[in-house]
Amino acid sequence: MKRPSERSLKILIALLSVAVILLSIITFLAKNGFSIKNILPNSIASEFSMKPIEPPPAVIIDAGHGGWEPGAINGSIQEKDITLAIALQVEKILKEKNISYLMIRNDDTFVSLEDRIKIANEKACKLFVSIHNNSFSDPSQRGVLTTYNPYSETGEDIARIMQSQIGDLCERNRDLMPRPNLYVLRYTNMPSILLEIGFISNKEDSKLLTTASFQKKCANQIVLGIEDILAKYFPDELKSSEEH
Template sequence: MRRNRKRRLMKLHLISLFLMVAIMGGLALSIYYSKTSQTMIAQSYYETERTVTTTQPLIIIDAGHGGIDPGSDSHGILEKDINLEIALKLQEVLHENGYSVLMTREDDNSLSLRERSDFANEKEADLFISLHQNCYAQDASVHGIEVYYNSDKTTNDQQLAQMIQESLINETGAKNRGIHSDNGLVVTRETIMPAVLVETAFISNDDELDLIMSDDYQNKVVKGIVVGIEEFLNELDRNPE
């Protein structure tokens, strides 16, 4: 009797131990698969987000001068401040139109010319737009818009300059001073993507200074640049290299 009872107790202990091991194993597998599933979902989301982001053209906006470098000045108004005002408006509109945008500066910072071009290259940008104001103190009657590019590059910089220039003139009605090749400009020479430098007004001309200080005219300038950019990108899509 005692021997049979011991056998039954041992059998019950073994069954209980087996059930405990099975339950613990099941819990471990459940936790493992749950974590694996969450990781796969997170990775899938990350890959989707990364794909969406990288399919959008990346445009670098460079507000010329800044910090200890004021650029040109007229009647106490500094070029660096106008450049930044237009740059921030341009950033907003490009974002609204679905483009990825990075700024070389978003406040009154000092940056070297090479820091600006290096930043664009490191980010592997698709376009680089540098914003400036012209000044010609020798003759205050000089006015109009002009765009500069580098003719040594093979990235369609001249085409970008021409499209932005034409669109700017259409939107603002300003005097068309044309596009110009200047291979000495660091920000258009050292950037590896299509790059232009836009002189949106002569602040040495009182009438143009008043215009470029107004939100209405700045918005026209921004629209002109955006339309030029979109025409350029659309042309690249139609005629890929």
């Protein structure tokens, strides 16, 4: 093997020194909060922008229906407005309790079922809670039930935990219902439940559901259910909220 000449060794040492100096400068700048974004034109800087990695939210709140899709209707009462009103109250309480969350919608917009799943799965939240109201051809039917995916390992248990907090909100506790083909329950990667709070088709239930104080009461119970589920399955989510 040919021995490297003295000249090429000198070049190699010089290059290594430059690399060490550059590395030291970069480390120094990074330690002092200097971002590469500040020295690059905007168009290039955006390529380098590194957002801090956010931890997945503890719970995702899915207000059923929205926009052009009203859900169940009884006269001027539309399910999409009630699910949103309750969801917004839930959001308020979660914020107060420092439980991390994500809202599928917080206004009257349409979000497809596929997008709801995509958002939940991409964010890898721990628990998916979908808020709906029931409706039936027999207007005497009323009450609250929690639906779950029977093929999910934890589905029935988390449904039971939630139902024990929300079951008595309206006159009749309708307990649990397995719904293997319900889209949002079937395709979410995390434990998920869908709450049917009262019947829009029932006079007494729909009157309650349109009352702000009742919506708040529902939200309170839903959050208690969420806390119970997190305490059992994801206790760290509550620990971090206590630290703040």
